[in-house]
Amino acid sequence: MKTLFASALIALTMTTAAFAADDKAEAAKSTFRSVVYPNVDAHKLNVNVEKTGNSRIYIKILDAKGNQLAVQALSKSTQKAQARFDVSELQDGTYRVVVTDGTNQIVKDIVLSTKTPSEAVVRTIAMN
Numbered sequence: 001m002k003t004l005f006a007s008a009l010i011a012l013t014m015t016t017a018a019f020a021a022d023d024k025a026e027a028a029k030s031t032f033r034s035v036v037y038p039n040v041d042a043h044k045l046n047v048n049v050e051k052t053g054n055s056r057i058y059i060k061i062l063d064a065k066g067n068q069l070a071v072q073a074l075s076k077s078t079q080k081a082q083a084r085f086d087v088s089e090l091q092d093g094t095y096r097v098v099v100t101d102g103t104n105q106i107v108k109d110i111v112l113s114t115k116t117p118s119e120a121v122v123r124t125i126a127m128n
Contacts, residue, residue, distance in 0.1 A: 031055050034099040036108040043088040045110065047097060050080050055101040059083045062096040069095075087112060 031053035037046050047059050057074040069090070072083045087095075090112055097108045 030104045030106070031101050032057055032099065032104070032106075034059075034106050034108075036097050036110070038110075039084070043086060045085045045087050045097070047083045047085070047099065048081070049074060049083070049099060051078070053101070055103075057081075058098075058100050058102075060098045060100070061085055061087075062098060064094050064096075066096075 032049055032051045032055075034050075035048045037048075038044070039046055045061075049057055049059065051057060051074070054076050056076050057078075059072045059074070060068055061070040062068055070085055072085075074081045074083075092113050093111070095110050095112065097110060099106045099108075
């Protein structure tokens, strides 16, 4: 049992180290970092970008077919920025957020889905 646990721990450690190395290699060649997250009300999509160089950054929203639905450009002098996209009018489906400086790009897939409210069951108690 100890051998099995030790083997699993070593495998987990090596896998984690490999992922960390991949992230560092990706960060080393890119001139920017970005984070994509939904707003609390799920009608807006936020994209935070932090640059390390002087390149112009473009943030694009693409549909499943690759059609560009929205684009926002950050100036060369801007080092940190937050872009906000209103997604309330978009149909349910898969979309792609692309952050690029023309050479490097970070792509995040997002899925929009609307849950229809279910009819609540109401129970009443009557006493005679």
